[in-house]
Amino acid sequence: MPAKTDRSSVRRWCLILCLLVLSASACALEDVREFGVENASRTLLVRGTTDIEAFAPVMLAFLETxxxxxxxxxxxxxxxxxxxxxxxxxxxxxxADVVISSAIDQQVKLVNDGCAQAHRSVYTRRLPEHAIWRDELFGITLEPAVLVYNREQLSEDEVPLSRFDLIDRLRPNDSRFAGRVATYDIEKSGLGYLFAFADAQQASTFGALLEAFGRTGAVATCCSAELIDAVAEGRFLVAYNVLGSYALARAATDSRIGIVAPQDYTLTLSRGAMIPKGTRQIEIARAFLDFLLSDNGRAVLSQSHLIATFDDSDTADFPSLEGAIPVLRPIPLSPTLLVGLDQMKRELFIRQWREKMVLLPDENE
Incomplete structure (x- = not known):
């Protein structure tokens, strides 16, 4: 059972730490929780970008083993x-003993800079080529970039099913989508930057979509939860490129949330896990990684919507539209991701993007 944690005390502790070291990175430690028996002989330190509520069932399942x-x-x-x-x-x-991040371009850089330890097992060997890099970085999830929309404010005919549809919705001068489409602030969100840069490389529609965003006052803001909340509340009609795992989890309990896997193509992300070379718990870190890649681990990840299913069955996360299953384009764990991290390319890309978007202030600042 997880130990009980006083959320207010965690927030106070994080604030004190921020004030002591005056570090932006310390301030981005968002939450802490411990799982397992208090008198355990070993403690595994896992640092990740996944929301604790989504990842907790996986850790509890591992602790049973x-x-x-x-x-x-x-x-x-x-x-x-x-x-x-x-x-x-x-x-x-x-x-940390294990580091897991959705910003897989940053994870690839860490591996290429010699910051990870190799691990080989029966579980790592069965990963597809796009979900493993140098036996040091491993894709543990399958999460799509989706369109999230408000079911109460959009009729079925108005829901954009592709990027082409979204551009068309923004085309009229009196479009009611104007000012009511949002996406990640790619300067503050590593995941948002990854998705936007992948779009720019994948799609001929990216330039037209960015132009439509700029012409109609599309909004850039932080974080999956904030985007989904704003759509549910009707402040935005559509949020673009939202991480599907969080959207699916919210839609399961909130009937206002609708989700589309874009029919032209759907980017998919495998959250990258690595064992840092400085780990103090190498054997248990390897066991934890293998559990994440095992059938039991993947079953729990699926229940938390961290592994999406795409087919025409009733149990699929995205039931096909008239028999059409989205074209999936995985973002591979490979050195090609480092192109987007080149400082000059990154600065130019962000500058061009900022010129088009309305930026909302960070509520934490």
């Missing part, structure tokens, strides 16, 4: 997690 283990899970923002892991690698400091 490793009863003398305790897990401390720290939830971080992606940019800050990269900075923290990179700094500890450069300084040869012990840090």
């Amino acid at each position: 490793s009863v003398d283990t305790r897990i401390r899970y720290e939830q971080w923002g992606s940019n800050a997690l990269f900075e923290k892991t990179d700094n500890q690698c450069r300084q040869s400091e012990a840090g």
Whole structure:
């Protein structure tokens, strides 16, 4: 059973830490929780960008197979997690035992910079080529980038089913979608930047879509939860490129939320897990990674909507539209992701993007 945690005390602790070190990365430590028996002989430190509520069932299931283990899970923002892991690698400091991030371009950079340990097992060998890099970075999930829309405010005919549809909805001068389409602030969200850069490489529609966003006052803001909340409340009609795992979890309990896997193509992300070279618990870290890749682990990840299913069955996360299953385009774990992290390319891409978007202030600032 997870230990009880006083959320207010965690927030106070994080604030004190931020004030002490005056570090943006420390302030991005969003939450902390511990799982397992208090007198366990070993503690596994996992740092990740996945919301604790979504990832908790996976950790609890693993602990059933490793009863003398305790897990401390720290939830971080992606940019800050990269900075923290990179700094500890450069300084040869012990840090997390496992690092899991949706910003897989940053994870690839860490691996290429020599910050990860290799791991080979029967579970890693069965991963598809796009979900493994150098036996050091492993894709543990399958999460689509989706369109989230408000079911109460859009009729079935108005719902955009593709990027082409979204551009068409924004085309009229009096479009009611104007100012009511949102996406991630790619300067603050590592995941948002990854999706936007992948779009720019994948799609001939990216330029037209960015132009339509700029002409109609599309909004950029932070975080999956904030985007989904705003759509549910009707402040936005559509949110673009939202991480599907969080959208699916919310839609399961909120009838206002509708989800579309874009029919022209749907980007899919495998959240990247690595074992840092400074880990203090190498054997249990390897066991935890293997569990995530095992059939039992994947079943729990699926229940948490972290592994999506695409087919024409009644149990699929995205029932096909008139028999059409979305064209899936996985973002591979490979050095090609490093192109988007080149400083000059990144600055140019963000500058062009910022010129088109309305930026909302960060509520935490």
